[in-house]
Amino acid sequence: xxxxxxPTGVLDILPEEQPYWEHVQAHAVHLARRAGFERLDVPIFExxxxxxxxxxASTDVVEKEMYTFTDKGGDSLTLRPEFTAGxxxxxxxxxxxxxxxxxxxxxxxxxxxxxxxxxxxYRQHTQFNMEILGESDPAADLEIMLLIxxxxxxxxxxxxxxxxxxxxxxxxxxxxxxxxxEYYQSRLDEVCDDCRRRLGQNPLRVLDCKAEGCQPIIEAxxxxxxxxxxxxxxxxxxxxEYLDLLGRPYTLNHRLVRGLDYYxxxxxxxxxxxxxxxxxxxGGGRYDGLAELLGGPPTPGVGVAAGLERIIMVMKAQGVSVxxxxxxxxxxxxxxxxxxxxxxxxxxxLRRAGLAVWLAFGERGLKSxxxxxxxxxxxxxxxxGEDELARGVAAVRDMQDGAQVEVVLETxxxxxxxxxx
Ligand code: HAM
Numbered sequence: 001x002x003x004x005x006x007p008t009g010v011l012d013i014l015p016e017e018q019p020y021w022e023h024v025q026a027h028a029v030h031l032a033r034r035a036g037f038e039r040l041d042v043p044i045f046e047x048x049x050x051x052x053x054x055x056x057a058s059t060d061v062v063e064k065e066m067y068t069f070t071d072k073g074g075d076s077l078t079l080r081p082e083f084t085a086g087x088x089x090x091x092x093x094x095x096x097x098x099x100x101x102x103x104x105x106x107x108x109x110x111x112x113x114x115x116x117x118x119x120x121x122y123r124q125h126t127q128f129n130m131e132i133l134g135e136s137d138p139a140a141d142l143e144i145m146l147l148i149x150x151x152x153x154x155x156x157x158x159x160x161x162x163x164x165x166x167x168x169x170x171x172x173x174x175x176x177x178x179x180x181x182e183y184y185q186s187r188l189d190e191v192c193d194d195c196r197r198r199l200g201q202n203p204l205r206v207l208d209c210k211a212e213g214c215q216p217i218i219e220a221x222x223x224x225x226x227x228x229x230x231x232x233x234x235x236x237x238x239x240x241e242y243l244d245l246l247g248r249p250y251t252l253n254h255r256l257v258r259g260l261d262y263y264x265x266x267x268x269x270x271x272x273x274x275x276x277x278x279x280x281x282x283g284g285g286r287y288d289g290l291a292e293l294l295g296g297p298p299t300p301g302v303g304v305a306a307g308l309e310r311i312i313m314v315m316k317a318q319g320v321s322v323x324x325x326x327x328x329x330x331x332x333x334x335x336x337x338x339x340x341x342x343x344x345x346x347x348x349x350l351r352r353a354g355l356a357v358w359l360a361f362g363e364r365g366l367k368s369x370x371x372x373x374x375x376x377x378x379x380x381x382x383x384x385g386e387d388e389l390a391r392g393v394a395a396v397r398d399m400q401d402g403a404q405v406e407v408v409l410e411t412x413x414x415x416x417x418x419x420x421x
Contacts, residue, residue, distance in 0.1 A: 009115070009123030011309065020312045023322040025108060027154055028128045028306070031147055032106040037130055040105040042086035048076040054085030054294055056261025058201040065113040079112035083129035084262070084287065084303060085294070091133050092296030101134030111305075120278030120310050131303035133291070138239040141266045141286060141302045148270065148282050148304050149248065155311065156320040159273040160281075162250035164243075165224070166236040167204065167257055169264045170289065172229035177203045179222045187217055204257040223254040235265050262287040266302065272310070274317040281314060282306035327377030328358035329420040332384070333369035339384040346384070346394075346409070353413040355420065373399055379420055382412070 006012060013021060029039075048068050055062050067079040080086055087105055090096070096103050107129045115121055130147065132140045145162070152160055168176060184191065184199050184206060192211040199206060207218055228236065243250055250268075258267045267285035284304025291299035315322070330350060334343035340363070347359040358376050360369045366383065373381040383395040393406045396415070407415045 007123070009117030009121075011122060011124070017312075019322045019325050020315060021308065022325060024155065024308055024311055024315075025128070028108070028151055029106070031151055031154070032104075032130055035104070035143065035147055037104040037106040040087060040090060040107050041109070042080070042083065042090050042107065044110065045077045045079050046086050046089065048078040050085050050089055050294070051078055051081060054088065054262060054290060055082065056202075059261055060259055061113060065115055067112045067114060081113050082111055082260070083107050083109075083127055083305060084131065084260075084290070084301075087129070087131050087303075088133070088287075088290050088294055088296070088299075088301065091299070092291060092294060097134065097291070097297055097299055102140065103133045104131070105133070106130045118278065119276050120307075120313055122309060125310075126308040127305040128308060129303065129305040131301055133301045134299055135302070136235075136288065136300035138235050138266075139242065141239050142242045144284060144302050144304050145243070145268060146246075146248070148284070148306060151306065152270065152281070152311075155315060156318070157272065157314060158318060161271045161273075162248070163253040163256050163269045163271060164240075164250045165253050165256040165267050166228060166232055166265050167263050167267050167285075168224055168228050168232050172227055172232055173204075173224075176222065176224050176227035179227065180204070180206070183221055184217075190214075191217055202261075205259075207255040207257050208259070218255060225252075225254055232265055239266060258283060258285060262290040262293070264288045268304075272314045275310060275313045278310065280307075281310045324377075326356060327379075328356045329379050330355055330416060331358045331360060331369070331373035331376060331378040331381045333360050333366060333373065333381055334384045335366060336386045339386055339389055342389055343384050346382070346412070350413055350416065353417065355413065355416055370397070373397075380416065382416075 048066070051066060052062050057063070061081050066081050068076060070076055087107060091103065109126065110124050111127045112124050114123055117123060130144060132144060149162070167173065181199060181203055184195070188196060191206070191214050192209065194211070195206045195209050195214055207221065209218065256267055256269060263285045265286040265288065269280045269283040271279040272281045273279070282304055284302070286300070286302040288300040290301060291297065332343045332347050334340045343359060347357050350357045358378060360372060370381055378399055381397040381399055383397060385395070388394055388406070392409050394409055394412055395404055396407050397404045
């Protein structure tokens with residue numbers, strides 16, 4: 001017999017995990033809606049060119065991590081490795097740019113990257129994504145950062161570190177990259193092979209290198225903050241002023257460059273303690289050139305995406321509890337053929353009345369059915385026997401204290417509703 005296993009690097013999310021998932025998603029959606037964000041769903045796959053163009057051909061995501069395939073019609077398609085490119089494509093294609101600006105959009109769903117799996121890093125993960133399109137005010141960057149901070153605070157997180165940087169714009173970044181390359185040229189024999197390669201293709205990424213030998217070189221490297229043009233410096237200054245005004249702590253991290261090419265000005269990540277090497281629970285920033293790059297009108301944008309698997313890992317590591325999912329209110333137990341028929345009818349009637357009902361299947365003794373009521377967490381067990389049926393009543397047992405009463409069948413739905421809401 002064939003024995004199938006799930007592919008490497010993906011997860012099954014079992015029923016006992018679902019209280020975390022429901023709680024986190026409900027909280028995220030609540031915050032987004034309250035701040036005026038509307039939901040946008042984009043397809044799970046897009047034409048490959050969208051990501052190559054939008055994210056950047058020399059990024060790790062595009063070079064190594066995309067799930068790309070040719071469909072039966074001969075088109076090259078890719079499972080989305082993130083939301084932003086697809087969201088901006090949809091914004092342009094559906095004319096959202098002619099609506100009153102800014103447009104605030106949130107999305108939630110699976111994202112695919114062929115990465116080396118480890119704790120907190122999967123080949124399919126779930127992102128909660130928010131974008132503000134059509135607004136260049138640093139207050140929009142602030143809003144995105146505050147929303148994500150509120151998400152974690154509301155979930156009960158502790159020990160989070162906000163990492164913040166500005167990566168400049170097409171005006172000032174080239175000057176900085178030239179300086180960085182010059183600096184590295186004089187130290188080529190001291191840095192790792194990866195950095196030598198990155199320097200040719202995507203120089204900013206050298207700042208992200210984890211190799212031990214490269215650390216002192218990165219520390220002493222020129223910092224982008226010293227090379228920002230007047231506009232970028234003023235934008236960053238205002239964002240920091242707002243954060244200070246609100247007393248929101250952050251770490252200025254001149255090494256933070258992010259792995260996607262579309263960023264301009266603000267970039268940030270939130271790191272959580274206690275979940276190992278994959279500590280970024282979200283990442284985001286501004287991407288003022290992306291819409292134009294994808295063939296749309298010039299449109300500033302800023303956004304963030306949070307990985308839900310990592311959020312849930314942190315919640316577990318920090319002992320944050322979540323509410324249980326609702327259990328059935330009522331288990332319907334029955335004894336004898338006639339009572340079983342009546343139980344089938346009653347289950348249907350009670351469900352139509354809006355009650356959460358678990359009907360006992362098969363023919364079992366009362367003890368076994370009551371054990372099941374207990375296991376399922378039912379609040380009441382409704383017991384139908386031939387004798388009760390003949391009198392038009394059901395025995396109702398309160399599973400919390402074991403007290404038992406008889407209730408007339410016609411009034412049973414109302415009786416139960418009054419008690420379980
Ligand atoms: P990103 O930093 O590539 O940004 O991903 C966002 C978040 O997704 C990460 O901080 C992490 O929590 C989670 N994540 C990423 N890769 C994995 C993985 N392999 N396994 C588990 N979790 C993962 C973006 O995707 C940008 N589109 C964010 C953005 C939106 N920027 C502007 N708007």
